[in-house]
Amino acid sequence: MIRxxxxxxxxxxxxxxxxxxxxxxxxxxxxxxxxxxxxxLLPVFQKKTGIQVRVVALGTGQAxxxxxxxxxxxxxxxxxxxxxxxxxxxHGVRRFDxxxxxxxxxxxxxxxxxxxxxxxxxGAMKKIRAASAPFVSRGDRSGTHTAELDLWKQAxxxxxxxxxxxxxxxxxxxxxxxxTAAAMSAYILADRGTWISFRNRxxxxxxxxxxxxxxxxxxxxxxxxxxxxxxxxxxxxxxVDWVISHEGQKTIAEYRIGGEQLFFPNAK
Amino acid sequence: MSEALSTALALLVxxxxxxxxxxxxxxxxxxxxxxxxxxxxxPLGAAIAVGRFPGRQTVIVVLNALMxxxxxxxxxxxxxxxxRAGPLGxxxxxxxxxxxxxxxxxxxxxxxxxxxxxxxxxxxxxxxxQLRSLGAGRVNAxxxxxxxxxxxxxxxxxxxxxxxAAEVGAVMIVGGNIDGVTRVxxxxxxxxxxxGDLPLALGLGMILIAIVIAVNAAAYLxxxxxxxxxx
Amino acid sequence: MSNGAILPLRLAEVSFAAGxxxxxxxxxxxxxxxxxxxxxxxxxxxxSVLMRLMHGLLEPSxxxxxxxxxxxxxxxxxxxxxxxxxxxxxRSAYANIAYALKIAGIPEPQRGVLxxxxxxxxxxxxxxxxxxxxxxxxxxxRLALARAWALHPEVLFLxxxxxxxxPSATREIESVIKAFDAAGTKVVMATHNLGQARRLxxxxxxxxxxxxxERAPVEEFFAKPRSAQADAFIKGExxxx
Numbered sequence: 001m002i003r004x005x006x007x008x009x010x011x012x013x014x015x016x017x018x019x020x021x022x023x024x025x026x027x028x029x030x031x032x033x034x035x036x037x038x039x040x041l042l043p044v045f046q047k048k049t050g051i052q053v054r055v056v057a058l059g060t061g062q063a064x065x066x067x068x069x070x071x072x073x074x075x076x077x078x079x080x081x082x083x084x085x086x087x088x089x090x091h092g093v094r095r096f097d098x099x100x101x102x103x104x105x106x107x108x109x110x111x112x113x114x115x116x117x118x119x120x121x122x123g124a125m126k127k128i129r130a131a132s133a134p135f136v137s138r139g140d141r142s143g144t145h146t147a148e149l150d151l152w153k154q155a156x157x158x159x160x161x162x163x164x165x166x167x168x169x170x171x172x173x174x175x176x177x178x179x180t181a182a183a184m185s186a187y188i189l190a191d192r193g194t195w196i197s198f199r200n201r202x203x204x205x206x207x208x209x210x211x212x213x214x215x216x217x218x219x220x221x222x223x224x225x226x227x228x229x230x231x232x233x234x235x236x237x238x239x240v241d242w243v244i245s246h247e248g249q250k251t252i253a254e255y256r257i258g259g260e261q262l263f264f265p266n267a268k
Numbered sequence: 269m270s271e272a273l274s275t276a277l278a279l280l281v282x283x284x285x286x287x288x289x290x291x292x293x294x295x296x297x298x299x300x301x302x303x304x305x306x307x308x309x310x311p312l313g314a315a316i317a318v319g320r321f322p323g324r325q326t327v328i329v330v331l332n333a334l335m336x337x338x339x340x341x342x343x344x345x346x347x348x349x350x351x352r353a354g355p356l357g358x359x360x361x362x363x364x365x366x367x368x369x370x371x372x373x374x375x376x377x378x379x380x381x382x383x384x385x386x387x388x389x390x391x392x393x394x395x396x397x398q399l400r401s402l403g404a405g406r407v408n409a410x411x412x413x414x415x416x417x418x419x420x421x422x423x424x425x426x427x428x429x430x431x432x433a434a435e436v437g438a439v440m441i442v443g444g445n446i447d448g449v450t451r452v453x454x455x456x457x458x459x460x461x462x463x464g465d466l467p468l469a470l471g472l473g474m475i476l477i478a479i480v481i482a483v484n485a486a487a488y489l490x491x492x493x494x495x496x497x498x499x
Numbered sequence: 500m501s502n503g504a505i506l507p508l509r510l511a512e513v514s515f516a517a518g519x520x521x522x523x524x525x526x527x528x529x530x531x532x533x534x535x536x537x538x539x540x541x542x543x544x545x546x547s548v549l550m551r552l553m554h555g556l557l558e559p560s561x562x563x564x565x566x567x568x569x570x571x572x573x574x575x576x577x578x579x580x581x582x583x584x585x586x587x588x589x590r591s592a593y594a595n596i597a598y599a600l601k602i603a604g605i606p607e608p609q610r611g612v613l614x615x616x617x618x619x620x621x622x623x624x625x626x627x628x629x630x631x632x633x634x635x636x637x638x639x640x641r642l643a644l645a646r647a648w649a650l651h652p653e654v655l656f657l658x659x660x661x662x663x664x665x666p667s668a669t670r671e672i673e674s675v676i677k678a679f680d681a682a683g684t685k686v687v688m689a690t691h692n693l694g695q696a697r698r699l700x701x702x703x704x705x706x707x708x709x710x711x712x713e714r715a716p717v718e719e720f721f722a723k724p725r726s727a728q729a730d731a732f733i734k735g736e737x738x739x740x
Contacts, residue, residue, distance in 0.1 A: 025363055025444075030462070033447075034459075034462070034463050038447070039447070054363060054444070054446045054449050055446060055447065056363060056444035056445075056446060057444075057445070069351050069352060069353035069354075070351070070352030070353055070357070071351050071352050071353070071362055071363070172462075173462050174462075175461075175462030175463045175464055176461075176462045178464060179461075179462070179464060194463075197463060197464075198463065198464045199463070199464040199465050199466070200464035200465075200466060201464075228352065230352055230357075230360070394586060395586055395588075397556060397582065397586070398582065398586035400556060401554065401556060401579070401580045401582075402576075402579075402598075402599050402602050402603075402646075403576050403602050403603060404602050408602060412588065412598070415589075416588050416589045416590075418589075497630055497633075498589040498590075498630045498632060498633070499589070499630055499631075499632025499633040
C-alpha cells in the first residue's frame with residue numbers, strides 16, 4: 001500500500017514535467033468538438049509545428065467567458081455577434097473567418113407541424129409555433145442557441161413571451177439536447193456535424209435544410225496578450241495563421257463523416 | 269445492453285490504447301488525491317478524536333456535513349481559485365491533471381477526516397484508560413490508535429477512493445475534459461453519452477464499476493483476514 | 500530505577516463526586532511499602548474509583564493525594580495498573596509489552612530483555628508472537644500483568660483482576676500476583692471476593708458506600724471485624740448499595 005501511494009505521488013509530480021511540451025489552450029464549442037473535426041485537424045498541425053493543441057469544449061458563451069478570464073490562448077467559436085462583442089471589449093486581437101457549416105431543423109417522422117421536406121426555415125418555425133409542436137431549445141447561450149433565437153426573431157415570433165409548454169428550454173449541449181428531443185419526439189435546431197455523428201436518433205430525421213439563413217460561420221481569434229499577459233502569443237498566433245492558411249483550409253475541407261464534407265473553409 | 273457489454277469486452281480484449289490511457293489517468297488522479305487526502309485527513313481525524321478543545325462538537329458537525337460537498341461545487345470553487353483571473357492563476361495548473369488532483373483531494377478530505385475521526389473516537393473509548401495508565405500522552409495515543417485501527421482506516425481510504433473515482437462534476441470543470449490530457453473515465457462517459465454513443469458510454473461505465481467493485485472486494489477481504497489474525 | 504521511592508502514598512480527606520453523587524467520601528489513608536493491601540467492599544462501594552484516584556487517572560473533587568517523591572516526567576513509571584478487562588493493541592503479545600516500555604522511554608536495545616523476562620514470569624513465553632487480541636481471557640490478563648510488571652514498578656494496582664475469569668485462570672493470576680508480591684512489589688488490589696482477599700492479602704481496607712470503614716491485618720479482619728458493615732459483608736448479608 002505504501003508503495004502504491006509513493007508511486008502515485010511520483011507520477012503526480014511527473015505530470016507537470018509531461019506538460020512542459022509546447023501547447024496552447026483553445027476554447028471552442030461542444031458541437032465543434034463532437035463533430036470530430038479537431039481529431040482530424042489538430043494532429044496535422046501538431047505534426048507540422050510540434051505544438052499540442054488542448055481543446056476545452058464548452059458552449060460559445062462559456063468559451064468566450066473562459067477567454068475573458070485569460071484561461072485560453074485562442075477562441076474558435078461560431079457566434080458572430082458574440083465574437084464581435086468580445087473583440088470590442090478588447091479581449092481578442094483580430095477575428096478571422098475560418099469555415100462554415102450549416103444548421104438543420106430536425107423533427108420527428110410523424111411531423112405534427114407538417115414542415116418536413118421544406119426549404120424555408122422561417123415558414124417552418126411559424127408552423128411549429130402555430131401547431132404548438134414540441135420543440136427543444138439548447139438554452140445555453142451557445143452558437144446554436146443564438147442562431148435559434150435569431151430565427152424566431154426573423155420569423156416575427158417573440159419567443160420569450162410566446163413560448164408555452166411545447167417549448168423546452170433544456171440548458172444542455174447539442175448531444176444531450178438531441179437525446180432529449182429523441183425521447184420527446186420534438187423538433188430541434190442542430191448543427192449538421194453533430195447530427196451526422198449522433199447515434200441515438202429514435203424517430204428523428206432532417207425536416208428542413210438548405211435555407212441560407214441556416215448558415216453557421218466559424219471565427220478564430222487570438223486572445224489579447226496585452227490584456228492577458230500569460231497568453232502564449234507566438235504559439236497561439238501560429239495556430240491562427242495555420243488554420244486560415246491554404247494548408248489548414250485544405251485539411252478542414254478534407255474532413256468527412258460518412259463520405260459527407262462537414263465544414264466549408266472560407267477564410268479570406 | 270448487450271451491445272454495451274460486447275463493446276466493453278471488445279475494448280478490454282483489444283487493449284485499446286486510448287482506453288488504457290483513460291483508465292490509467294483516472295487511477296492516477298484519484299489515487300494521488302486519496303494519498304494526499306489520507307496524509308492530511310488521517311492525522312486530522314485522529315487529532316479531533318482524542319483532542320479536547322473549545323468548539324470541538326461544532327468542528328465534528330461541520331466535518332460530517334462537508335462529506336456531502338457536491339463535486340460540481342468543489343469544481344467551481346477550485347476553478348475560480350486556479351483561473352488566471354483568480355488568486356492562484358500564476359500556478360498555471362488549470363486544465364491539467366494536477367488541478368483535478370487538487371479538486372478531488374478537497375472533495376474527499378472531509379470524508380477521510382470525518383470517518384477516521386469516528387473510528388478512532390470509538391477506539392479511544394476502549395483504550396483511553398489503559399493508554400493513559402501506561403503514560404501515553406494525547407499525541408502518542410493518536411498515533412497508536414491510527415495504527416491500531418488501520419483496517420477500519422483502510423476501509424475509510426477506499427471509501428474516499430470510490431468517491432473520487434466516481435465523480436465527474438469536479439474534474440470536468442477544472443480539467444476541461446481535454447482529449448489526451450485530462451480526459452478520465454467519468455468525463456468520457458459523460459461525453460459519449462452526450463454524443464449519443466450510449467453503448468460505448470455503458471461499456472466504459474461497466475469497466476468503472478468493475479474497478480470500484482474490485483477495490484472494495486480487496487478492502488473487505490483485507491479486513492476479514494485481519495480480523496481473524498489480529499482480533 | 501531506585502532513585503526516590505514513591506511510597507508512602509498519602510490520601511488526606513479525599514472526596515470524589517460525579518453526576519451529583521458522592522462516590523468517595525472523605526477518605527484518609529496511607530499506603531506504605533511492604534504488606535499487600537486489599538481494598539475490599541461490595542459492588543458499588545467505590546473501590547474502582549478509589550483505585551483510579553490513587554493511580555492518577557482521576558482527580559479528587561477535594562482533598563489531597565501525595566506520593567513521597569512525585570514522578571518525574573519522562574522517567575519510567577514507578578506504578579502500574581491492571582484493569583478488570585485487559586485492553587490489548589492489535590499486535591503480538593511481545594509487541595504489546597514492548598509498547599509499554601517504549602512509552603516509558605526505555606531505549607530500544609534494552610527492551611528485548613525486559614519483554615522476555617516479563618513474559619517468562621507469567622508463563623507466556625510460548626505465545627510471544629501470537630496476536631494479543633486472539634488470546635483467551637486468562638492469557639490476556641496474564642499478559643496485562645506482564646506488561647505492568649515489565650517496568651518493575653514500585654506499586655502495582657489491580658482493579659478486580661479476576662472478576663471476569665474462570666476459576667483456573669483465576670488461580671493462575673493469583674499465583675503470578677503472589678510471585679510479584681514476594682519479589683518486593685507493593686500490591687494494592689481491589690476485590691469483592693472474600694476468599695481471594697484472604698489468599699492474597701496481608702491487610703484489608705474495607706470500603707462501604709465511599710467511606711473507609713475499617714482497616715486491619717487480614718486474619719484479624721476476618722476473625723473479629725470491628726464494624727457492623729464489615730461483619731455483614733463477611734457474612735454475605737450486605738445489601739446492594
